[in-house]
Amino acid sequence: MGAHTAIAPVVSKIFCSSSQAVLMVRRRPPTVNGGGLVVTDRNQTAAFRVDGCGTIGASGQLIVRDGDGSAILFIHKKVKVWSPATASSRLTDETLVSQGGVVQALSVNNWWRGYLTDYGEPSKLVFSLQDPKPVLCTNTKGDVRVTVEPSGRTKRHWDYEVTGSFAQRSCAIKNRAGQLVAQIGGKGMMAGRDLYQVVVQPGYDQAFVVGIIAILDNTHGESTSC
Template identity: 40%
Template sequence: MAVVVSKVYCSNSEVVLVVRSRPPVVNGGGFIVTNNYTENVVFKVDGCGILGKKNEVILKDGDGHDLLLIRKKGGVIEALSMQKKWRGYSKDFEGCEKLVFCLKEPNNNSCFFKKMPIKVSIESNDYKNQKNFQIAGCFPDRACSIVDSNGNVIAKVGSRKEVQQVMPSKDVYIVTIKAGVDQAFVIGVIAILDYLYDGSTKC
């Protein structure tokens, strides 16, 4: 199993989750994630409309306990960099923040660089599997995948067919996660993508 956040979120079989954005009345409210079959809430993501902070989201479990604090690094050096970095932190048993993963957001406005894929890396020293991933496809169209350095798809975002047949919507979609892959890590990455593409997590 590829444990990033917790082995609790690594399943022996493929998992299909449903993402539902919170009502637009809650500006930047975030979204909830349920199991496609049991409809139980597995994760909750709070956006800046709830947190009152920009460039920050929090991933929680179904009971509302914090799993990941995800924030965009600031500062002068970061502002001058061609790549903006988002970092996901978990808390250890003593309550200290521990860096888990990093997402590098290319500066697509730069005239010196062509549009580059979004890259994700696992920063935990305890993680012994492949540590480098990238986002393939188009998240705003709900048609993208998280792919490892060997080209293997570990998770895929797609439209929920029964929803699309009634009313096309990007507020409800599915995430299919391969067996053994940490679901909390995948949803953490999706939370950042949601923010980057002006989703429900962003004010």
């Protein structure tokens, strides 16, 4: 029995493999079915598809589909506003309200929430991801942190992180113990802008990994964005 058997799936165990999975991610141009991503396995069989703004018709929304085209994840962007006036935070849609011409916020961060789907509709929240780049502070740097829901299970308040550069197709998803979950591009791997390789380690949820990649693609203004 290998160590991977103890890894809990985020989306579903049917997207977990006992062996290393090699996926190819291809960006669709906006003129082809509204853009988005197509993910194939080592046999060049469609494994996942990501629909973004060009297909859905709304910004800040993503749908991850399995190889058969069924929706398995609905991902929605929210904005978290921290106000010094109230010393509290709140989640809103993508609109900031100003008071007297001054935006009453010290920091504004994008949060993405991933939901399982039931008959094509969002049902259960399974993960949250915080974009480290605040809306009002473009020079802030940091790793992307992902929390598997329900949260609050660990003192560190996050379960996975993305390190490296997605824009350069050289980044990694790691768990909170620092163990590699998935490698996106990198040395010795195909890592072009429009076609790149992703290697998912045994036992980890490939649909969850594709969901994270979909968010990274969108936040970098690529094929799933408007």
